[in-house]
Amino acid sequence: MAGKLETSPERPVSVRRVNELVGGWIERLGPIWVEGEVAQLNSKPNWALSYVTLRDTQANASVPVTCRTSLLRDGTVTVGSQVVLHAKPAFYQARGSFSLMAAEFRPVGEGELLARIERLKQALAAEGLFDPRLKRTPPFLPRRVGLITGRGSDAERDVLNIARERWPEVDVAVRNTAVQGARAVPEILAALAELDAEEAVEVIIIARGGGSVQDLLPFSEETLVRAVSRARTPVVSAIGHAMDTPLLDNVADVRAATPTDAAKRVVPDVVEERRRIAEARARTADALRRWVQREEQALAQLRSRPALADPLLAVTRRAEELDAARLRLRRGVAAVLERQEAAVAGLRGKISALGPAATLARGYAVVQVQPRDGSGDQVVTTIGQAPPGSQLRIRVTDGAVTAAAMGVRPAD
Incomplete structure (x- = not known):
């Protein structure tokens, strides 16, 4: 590399010279292999060159790529594709722009993507981001539900329709974002931050329909997973179908199999709840009636007992017993007196008969x-x-x- 270029207001360099120097520095980098996601693709069959924007999947960074149109004719490279390309850095001095001149594209296979996701899953699990103790239970009846999903998507319709069928007065704050491709993660992060900051929102659903591993790749991005783990509001993951398991499912507070399932988990069925309330009322009323009946029967049994039927019965019985005892006593005394009087009369007769008189x-x-x-x-x-x-x-x-x-x- 040449030494530092000496310039001053009196001795400036031309734009051409600057571009020559920058181009020389860039060209010395040599051919390199670069991995990223195809964010934009401008190509026509009659064009000699096609233009691709390659996005970093882990950071908000991108680079323009130029290639021969013939490299794209097999259809393996599309918007959202994860690719590895062999390119040479190029600087176009005439317009002062930088680009990678691609000579070869290699789509990243599904197996490799899954292996990378698995390695990231193990690393995040080791940090404790998936610890079940960190998961929070959404409220039974949330005041306001946040929904992050694609505009006009089946997932959005499913969540809104099921939620309003179950509870017509449900308040859903919808944030439409890209759900695949280069714009998905930044837009989902912005929507998540907005809903998480809203005090009335008590649960957030992130939903999209099923798709390929590459389609669902944004929901396994480390930045999104970490953002969900830091969220103050409980998050429900409803990505794809039951067999789709992006990393978002592991960090979310609730994992729903489908967007429909997410709506059922978050929004209570008002008809079912009213039925349960009616059943509970009926059971409560029946139990109360049975309790009252049992108590009435117990009172009736108590009331039928002699002591309560006639509280003075014991006194009356004792009085009768006393009267009977008094009568027996009187009769006994009278009988004794009679016997004694008879004995006295007999003795008196004997005395009279035997006496001197x-x-x-x-x-x-x-x-x-x-x-x-x-x-x-x-x-x-x-x-x-x-x-x-x-x-x-x-x-x-x-x-x-x-x-x-x-x-x-x-x-x-």
Whole structure:
């Protein structure tokens, strides 16, 4: 490389000289192999040269490529194709433009693309971007749903139609972007950032229909995967069909098999929910009625018990028992009294029969002697108790006679 070009306001160089120097520096680079995605392709069969814009899949950078039209006639190179080309850097001095002059195109095979995606998947998984603990559950009834998809696409129609069938009042903020090719990743990133910054948006769906590995390649781009992992809002991935698995599925909070499935996962079915509410109400009302019936039956059983049917029944029964006991006691006492009265009457009869009064009434008399010591009258049963001169008292039926013993005579 030549030394630094010395210039000054007094000694400037011409434009031609600048282009010559730049062209010389670029041409010394020599032929190189370059990989990228075909972002634009301008070619016609009658053109000698065709013009391609090659985009870097990992960064916002592109380079113009010029090639012979014959290199493109086999149809393997199209917009969105992943290619490796052999080209020589060229600088066109007349107009001061840079381009790669391609001599060969080699489309990157699907197997190689899948292998690269797998290597990137393992690297991102090792960083923890796919950790299930990082995934968030979308709200059951989101206030506003963000949708990133292609304009007028089947995916957009499927999501909107299913969402509005399930919940007519659903609020969907649609952001239409490219979903394949060079513009897809930048536009999806911009739409994601816009929806993620909107406070009312509570879940974001990224959707597109199925396609080839190259068609779905933007959804395995590292920049998009990292942007989704940093998003504040839960993201639902609905890319392609059930068998399509771009890396976006691994980092998204929810992976839907199809755009239709995404709408069903995000938007509740208002008819189904109302049916469930009605069933829940019916079950609740039925359970409440059964509970009330059980309680009523329990109360009826309690009320039918003697203690509650007649709260005074126990007192009444005890009063009746007391009355019966009192009656039995009275009867027992009366019976005892009667027996005792009969016994007394019998004893009284015996006493009357055996007593001296009865004997006196039959004409007999009781003789009592009055001792001289004044110890009390004694009934005379022998003649020895009433010697002559003794003072006697003779009791008869109607009174007593005082007499004196004149003499005694033994019995015959």
